[in-house]
Amino acid sequence: MNKKNELPAARVIVAREPDEETIEKIRHFVKARGGSDIQLVIDQNIIGGIVIYIGDIVYDGSIRSRLEKIKRSI
Amino acid sequence: MGMRFVAGQFLANPFEALGLEWQSIVLHLVSLVILTVGLYLLLFKPVKRMVRERQQKIKKIEQENADLNAEVKKMKESTQVVLSDAKKEAAVIHENAVCVANQKADDIVSEARRQAKSLVERTEKELEEERNGLQENITKQISEVSVTVAQKILRRDITAADDKKLIEESLERWSKE
Amino acid sequence: MIDVSAIGKKIVETINKIDENEKERSCGQIIYSGDGIIRIAGLRDVRYNELLEVRGGYHALALNLEEDCVGAVVFSGEDKISYGDLVYSTGKTVQMKVGEELLGRIVNPLGDPMDGLAPLQTQKTRPVEYPAPSIMERGKVNKPLQTGILAIDSMIPIGRGQRELIIGDRQTGKTAIAVDTILNQKGENVICIYVSIGQKASSLAKIITTLRNAGAMAYTCVVCSTADDAVPLQYLAPYSGCALAEYFMYQGKDVLIVYDDLSKHAVAYRTMSLLLKRPAGREAYPGDVFYLHSRLLERSAKLSEQSGGGSITALPIVETLAGDISAYIPTNVISITDGQIYLENELFNSGVRPAVNVGLSVSRVGGSAQRPAIRQISGQLRVNLAQYRELAIFMQFGSDLDSETQKSLSRGAKMTDTLKQRQYLNYSVQDMVILLIISQSDLVDKIPEKKMTAFCEGLLDYIHVNQADLSASIDPDQKVSDSLRQTILKVAEDYINCSMGDDAEACSAAGAGSAVGAV
Numbered sequence: 001m002n003k004k005n006e007l008p009a010a011r012v013i014v015a016r017e018p019d020e021e022t023i024e025k026i027r028h029f030v031k032a033r034g035g036s037d038i039q040l041v042i043d044q045n046i047i048g049g050i051v052i053y054i055g056d057i058v059y060d061g062s063i064r065s066r067l068e069k070i071k072r073s074i
Numbered sequence: 075m076g077m078r079f080v081a082g083q084f085l086a087n088p089f090e091a092l093g094l095e096w097q098s099i100v101l102h103l104v105s106l107v108i109l110t111v112g113l114y115l116l117l118f119k120p121v122k123r124m125v126r127e128r129q130q131k132i133k134k135i136e137q138e139n140a141d142l143n144a145e146v147k148k149m150k151e152s153t154q155v156v157l158s159d160a161k162k163e164a165a166v167i168h169e170n171a172v173c174v175a176n177q178k179a180d181d182i183v184s185e186a187r188r189q190a191k192s193l194v195e196r197t198e199k200e201l202e203e204e205r206n207g208l209q210e211n212i213t214k215q216i217s218e219v220s221v222t223v224a225q226k227i228l229r230r231d232i233t234a235a236d237d238k239k240l241i242e243e244s245l246e247r248w249s250k251e
Numbered sequence: 252m253i254d255v256s257a258i259g260k261k262i263v264e265t266i267n268k269i270d271e272n273e274k275e276r277s278c279g280q281i282i283y284s285g286d287g288i289i290r291i292a293g294l295r296d297v298r299y300n301e302l303l304e305v306r307g308g309y310h311a312l313a314l315n316l317e318e319d320c321v322g323a324v325v326f327s328g329e330d331k332i333s334y335g336d337l338v339y340s341t342g343k344t345v346q347m348k349v350g351e352e353l354l355g356r357i358v359n360p361l362g363d364p365m366d367g368l369a370p371l372q373t374q375k376t377r378p379v380e381y382p383a384p385s386i387m388e389r390g391k392v393n394k395p396l397q398t399g400i401l402a403i404d405s406m407i408p409i410g411r412g413q414r415e416l417i418i419g420d421r422q423t424g425k426t427a428i429a430v431d432t433i434l435n436q437k438g439e440n441v442i443c444i445y446v447s448i449g450q451k452a453s454s455l456a457k458i459i460t461t462l463r464n465a466g467a468m469a470y471t472c473v474v475c476s477t478a479d480d481a482v483p484l485q486y487l488a489p490y491s492g493c494a495l496a497e498y499f500m501y502q503g504k505d506v507l508i509v510y511d512d513l514s515k516h517a518v519a520y521r522t523m524s525l526l527l528k529r530p531a532g533r534e535a536y537p538g539d540v541f542y543l544h545s546r547l548l549e550r551s552a553k554l555s556e557q558s559g560g561g562s563i564t565a566l567p568i569v570e571t572l573a574g575d576i577s578a579y580i581p582t583n584v585i586s587i588t589d590g591q592i593y594l595e596n597e598l599f600n601s602g603v604r605p606a607v608n609v610g611l612s613v614s615r616v617g618g619s620a621q622r623p624a625i626r627q628i629s630g631q632l633r634v635n636l637a638q639y640r641e642l643a644i645f646m647q648f649g650s651d652l653d654s655e656t657q658k659s660l661s662r663g664a665k666m667t668d669t670l671k672q673r674q675y676l677n678y679s680v681q682d683m684v685i686l687l688i689i690s691q692s693d694l695v696d697k698i699p700e701k702k703m704t705a706f707c708e709g710l711l712d713y714i715h716v717n718q719a720d721l722s723a724s725i726d727p728d729q730k731v732s733d734s735l736r737q738t739i740l741k742v743a744e745d746y747i748n749c750s751m752g753d754d755a756e757a758c759s760a761a762g763a764g765s766a767v768g769a770v
Contacts (some may be wrong), residue, residue, distance in 0.1 A: 015237060022238050029245045047225060048232045050241040056293045058278040058337065061244030063228055067221050072308050074217040074265050167749045174712045189464055196463075203368050213258050220262075248275060 010035035013043050013051040013062070030054060277340045281305070282320060287329050287481055288526045289338070291321045297340045300380060304339045305332055310361075312345060312483055315527050322527050324483040326361065346376035347491040349498035354442065357459065357473040360484050360491040365475060377494040379487060383549035390555035395620045396507065396564050399435030399677025400428065402607045402670040405629040405687060406636075407592055410620030411441075411505050412553025412562035416584055418569045418576060419594030423606050425568045427674050428592065429509040430458055432566065434465050435677040436507060441564075442499050443471040444508040446492035449485045449515035452477040465675070485519035493550050496563045500552075503559035508551065512568035513544060517580045534579045541583050548587050576611075590614035604671060609636050622680055622727040628687045632666070635691070639663025658696070665695045668703035680727040682711050688736055689743045697747050706750070713746050 010030040018026070023040070030038050035054040046062035053059075279293025289311060297303070303311040303323055309332060315322030325332060348362030350373035357366040360379075364371055392410035409415045417425045433443045445462070447455050455475055462468050474492040476485040489510045496506040510516070517540055524537035532538050544567075551565035569584050574596060576585065585591055590613045599606035618626070643660060646652060652660070669690040672678070678686070686707055689695065698706050714722055721742060724735065 014241065015232075016234060018238060018241060019234075022241055025242060025245055029249060032249070044229070047228050048237050048240055050244055053278075056277050056279060056295050057275055058339075059244070059248050059275050061240070061248075063232075063240070064225075067225055070266055070269055071217060071221045073269055074213060074262055163749065170713060170717050170749070173716045174709075177716045178712070188466065192463065192466070199368055206369065207367075209254075209258060212255070213262060216258065217262055251275065 008035060008055040009037045009039050011041060011053040012038050013041045013046060013053075015042070015044055015046050015048050015062075017042060026050070026052070033057070279321065279338050281332060281334055281336045281338060284325075284329075284332050284334065286526050287325055287483065288523075289323050289325055289332065291323060291338045292319070294321050294338060294340055297321055300344055302341045302343050302345050304341055306337045306339075307331060311338065312487075313340075314523070315529070324481075324486075324523055324527075326481055326483050329481065345379040345487060345491075347379050347494040348373055348375070349377050349495050350375045353472045353495060354470060355468045355472070357475055359480070360474060360476055360487040362491070375498070377498055379490045379494050380546075381494060381497060381550065383546070384552045384554060384558070388552075388554055388558045390553050390558075390560065392553050392562075392616045392620050394505075394562075395617070395622055396432075396441070396505075397435055397439065397680060398428070398432040399679075400431055400605055401672055401678055401683050401686060402605055402609070403428070403592060404621075404678075404680075404683060405625055405670075406609055406633050407590065407607070407612045407614040408617035408621040408625070409564065409566075409590075409614060410553075410617040411564050412551070413590070413614070413616050413620075414548050414551050414565040414567065414588040415614060415617070416567050416569060416588040416591040417594070418571060418581060418585070418591050419606070420571055420574055420596045423594040423596055423599045424604060424674075425570070425594055426454075426458065426511055428594075428605055429511060429566050429568060430461060431675065431677060433462065433471060433507065433509065434467050434675060436470065437465075437467060441470070441505045441507050442496075443467070444474060444492050444496050444506065445471060446474045446489050446508065446510050448476055448488045448510065448512060449478050449480075449519060450475075450511060452479070461675070482519045482522045485516065486523060489513070489516055489547050493547060493563070497550065500554065500561035500563050501559060503554075503561045505561065506563045508563055508565050510547075510565065510567040512570050513584055514570045514580050517543065536579060540580070541587075544580075544584055545587050548584075589616045602671070603667060604674075607670075609633060610640075623729060624684050624725065624727045624731050625680065625687070627730045628684065628691065631691070632687065636663065636666060636670075639666065661700060662695055664700055665698065665703045666690050668700075669707055671704055676708075678711075679722075681722040681725045684725050684727065684731060685711070685714065685722070685739055685743075688731070688739050692740055692743075694740060694743055694747065697744075706747075709750055710743060710746050713750075714742065718742050 010033075012026055012030070023038075027038055030052065033054050046064045047067075049062040049066075051058065051060050051062050051065075277294060277296055279291040279297075281289050282292045283290035289305075291303075294303075294313075297313050297316065299313065299316060301313045303313055305311055305325065305328070307328060309325060309328035311323040311325040313321050313323045323338075345361070347360070348358070348371055350371070352371055352373045353362075356364055356368065356371070358371070359365050362371065362376070390412075392412045394411045395404075396409045396411045396413070398404055398409060403409070407415075417428055419425050429445070433445060436443055445458070447458075455473075455477060459468075459473060462471055462473075472495060474488055474495065476488040492508055492510070496508045499506045517536060520540060520543055521531075521536050525531060525535065529537045532540075548565055548567065551563040553562040554560055565588075567584060567588065569581050571578065571581055576582070576593070591611075593608045593611040594606045595608045596606070598608060621629075639659065640663070642656070643663060646656065646660060669686055689710070695703075721738060724738075725731070
């Protein structure tokens with residue numbers, strides 16, 4: 001996928017534009033997980049929360065996925 | 075007297091009186107003897123033998139008849155024995171057959187009963203399941219509706235502050251792991 | 252009738268129980284989907300045979316790990332998966348639900364019930380793919396598995412822990428033998444698992460009805476994948492069934508598993524392989540089709556006493572085309588199994604049912620497990636039958652035969668008739684001893700040829716009802732003593748005298764005259 005020596009850029013999906021403080025926190029988190037830079041995507045469909053892709057790893061903290069999980073387990 | 079004379083003459087030489095000579099008489103006698111002996115040998119003996127044989131044959135047939143009669147009698151008796159035996163045997167066979175048939179009938183009946191019972195049990199179970207299924211269906215409907223409603227409300231009501239809190243919570247939790 | 256408030260309560264409870272927090276997960280994106288196959292970009296740490304989760308709750312199995320993508324087959328929801336969907340790895344292999352609860356149930360290869368009854372409560376699972384018992388864990392096959400079919404138990408005995416292939420054309424009674432064997436395990440303390448692979452749903456329903464009516468479902472589990480199930484499910488079915496069997500085997504129990512049938516399994520695997528673009532070999536099967544079946548059948552074993560002494564007896568079924576046992580899959584499976592029961596179309600059509608070809612059928616390990624009584628009296632049976640068949644073919648064109656030949660022909664025909672058996676009419680070991688002794692004695696000369704089958708059935712009924720002590724006195728684990736043999740012959744003679752009557756005399760008078768016609 002990505003070349004070995006190049007750090008992957010993280011794709012961050014949020015529902016609405018976060019403030020600087022939050023972006024800084026996200027950037028910090030991504031760095032700690034081996035991502036190089038963040039690429040912010042606004043997607044209303046996730047309703048709320050955040051989804052971060054770093055390479056093959058996904059961190060899904062969106063409201064949509066939580067609701068889906070609830071729906072599936074009933 | 076004359077008569078007497080004749081008679082005396084006659085007695086004295088009867089052959090002559092008859093005009094025969096004694097030689098011819100002798101010859102006749104001889105031939106008679108020969109004839110008798112010949113006839114006896116050639117005819118009488120075989121006839122006698124034949125008669126004897128016939129008699130024997132008849133005797134034998136009579137004997138056989140008697141034997142046969144005895145046998146028939148005996149057979150009549152034994153037939154009766156066999157008949158009664160056969161009757162007894164038939165009764166036994168019949169009994170066996172009835173036993174087997176009864177057993178089979180019992181088996182079939184009990185098998186049918188068992189099947190009927192299991193069918194009823196199964197149907198009851200299926201009924202129960204059907205109800206559960208229905209319930210499940212309702213649950214699904216309810217949950218779908220509620221999730222959709224929640225989605226709509228959340229989309230409208232969530233504030234930037236809520237969102238921020240949510241994001242930071244998530245980041246914190248992931249950092250801890 | 253339906254308690255709505257209870258439903259609401261249940262929903263609230265479930266929602267409260269859910270841990271809504273998502274953890275970090277490895278994921279990839281679908282870049283191709285078609286024919287039940289998906290290709291996924293990403294998922295770099297996925298492992299072979301790992302269970303994948305597709306967004307929406309569908310599952311897939313990773314089978315091809317390539318440089319830039321992963322090839323996987325989906326179990327369901329083929330039509331709902333679309334390009335770009337996320338696929339998560341789960342870190343697990345495919346698991347089959349196991350437990351005593353599955354007995355009497357019909358489940359799919361993932362352990363979900365298919366019989367419309369309550370969902371399974373069991374928490375226990377076993378991986379579908381599991382290594383076979385090691386050499387040291389195994390023991391010697393020493394206990395017989397009675398099929399209740401005279402022809403098989405006398406000449407092709409099967410032992411617990413053996414793998415005996417049932418092979419033949421379609422409509423020759425392969426499944427019938429397997430079902431009869433399952434029915435005969437009633438009260439034998441053997442758990443049965445019937446795995447249907449790509450079968451018609453109608454024939455499967457018929458089998459299940461049979462099992463249910465005979466009360467055999469109490470100890471049987473049916474793992475089903477019908478012809479319209481997704482190919483990966485058909486591929487998984489035998490492994491799932493085997494996982495369930497292993498669960499019982501490692502508890503020290505005896506298990507009988509029927510794979511019906513492995514040729515359809517091979518076809519399902521071929522479909523998957525071709526769609527995954529794996530190289531095709533002979534008959535378009537992939538290169539590892541031998542391993543496909545060998546790793547499955549190796550899991551059937553008899554465990555040693557130290558390991559619990561359980562066993563899995565496997566009866567794989569393979570369908571041939573026009574009696575060709577030298578095709579690819581039949582030869583493969585023949586070489587893996589410990590023997591085969593070969594069923595022949597010609598025999599089936601000429602009324603010999605079960606249509607077992609005695610010459611081509613063998614059992615490589617079952618002989619040592621055969622009951623001593625049966626072994627003692629069936630020793631000559633196979634040779635006698637073979638001689639009869641040879642003689643019968645040779646004499647087909649002969650017009651005038653000497654009385655000796657006629658006699659042996661008639662005896663052979665009667666022996667063949669004795670081995671005929673109606674479906675679902677299983678013989679107990681005692682019955683078998685009686686029939687084998689009589690069919691090899693001089694008594695058969697008294698029975699008219701056409702009445703042999705009726706005689707056998709009638710005699711057994713007669714003995715069961717009127718001479719119950721006799722069959723009770725036969726101990727199958729002991730050799731048959733001479734006095735016992737005499738008693739059996741005496742009883743049989745009585746029965747011949749009272750049942751056959753005039754026919755018997757007519758038969759001995761006419762001698763083997765009718766034998767020629769029958770051949």
